[in-house]
Amino acid sequence: MVTGVMAELAALDDPKVRAVNERHGDDHGVNLGKLRALAKRLKTQQDLARELWETGDTAARLLATLICRPKAFERDELDAMVREARTPKVQDWLVNYVVKKSPHSGELRVSWSADPDPVVASAGWALTTESVAKKPEGLDLEGLLDVIEAELKDAPAPLQWAMNHCLAQIGIEHPEHRARAIGIGERLGVLKDYPVSPGCTSPFAPVWIDEMVRRQQHKR
Known part of the structure; x- marks a missing residue:
């Protein structure tokens, strides 16, 4: 076969x-x-x-x-x-198609996020971003922002992208953390100059957060 x-x-x-x-x-x-x-x-x-x-x-x-x-x-x-x-x-x-649907996803999210391999760690942060949006109960959002603030700037490319996505997701989904998330993004400047096609949203966290929040408010 x-x-x-x-x-x-x-x-x-x-x-x-x-x-x-x-x-x-x-x-x-x-x-x-x-x-x-x-x-x-x-x-x-x-x-x-x-x-x-x-x-x-x-x-x-x-x-x-x-x-x-x-x-x-x-x-x-x-x-x-x-x-x-x-x-x-x-x-x-x-x-996205396998691990997120697995009963082991929560355990793997924790172990992978701290893995020394940046590719594995980026998978852990992708799972964390999913939890930030859909299952934030039990997550220490302040603690996540502390880690992002300390490590995002110098993280290797795949891990930096995943951590930046998590930063944006926290700012989009959790208004009480929005100002801090935007502030971290502005201070670090990660992906600020990333080239974006017309009609697409910048991955620069402050712009990303503002745009997604604007769309949410427009839907209401």
Whole structure:
């Protein structure tokens, strides 16, 4: 089964798509719409998902995150997978489509956030950002802001991006912490000059917070 799926993925590989992806650190050439269509046809297959992941191929691993059963993975299995997920898209899909739906997500969020590997730590901060927005009960938001204030400026790129997202999310979702979150963003200036396409919101936390809050108020 896995051999046939790998052959399908190879047939879908497009050099032009690969060239674009490689500029963003991703080493695959499969159009994601076609990848999702393949996943829809295969439906949920946990054993196949594990086999695809074990190939180490980026497109295969992306497909694995779409056809797996997130709750079927053990904690240590997910920990190993996030350490193997070295391309941005694989890590993003693994965290968002698998780990966030796992009963182990809370425990992994805590352990990963403090991990010395910045890629693993960024996964932990992505889970924290999710909790800030959806399940803030039990989170020490002041403590998170303390860590962000101390470490954001000099954090490696993937971790800095994830921590900055958390900073913005705290400011957007929690009015009582908004002024401090904006102040931290202004003092540190992280991503202030990040190039943004027309119509897109800047990742610079003060601008990001202001824009999202404005949209929320407009909806009311």
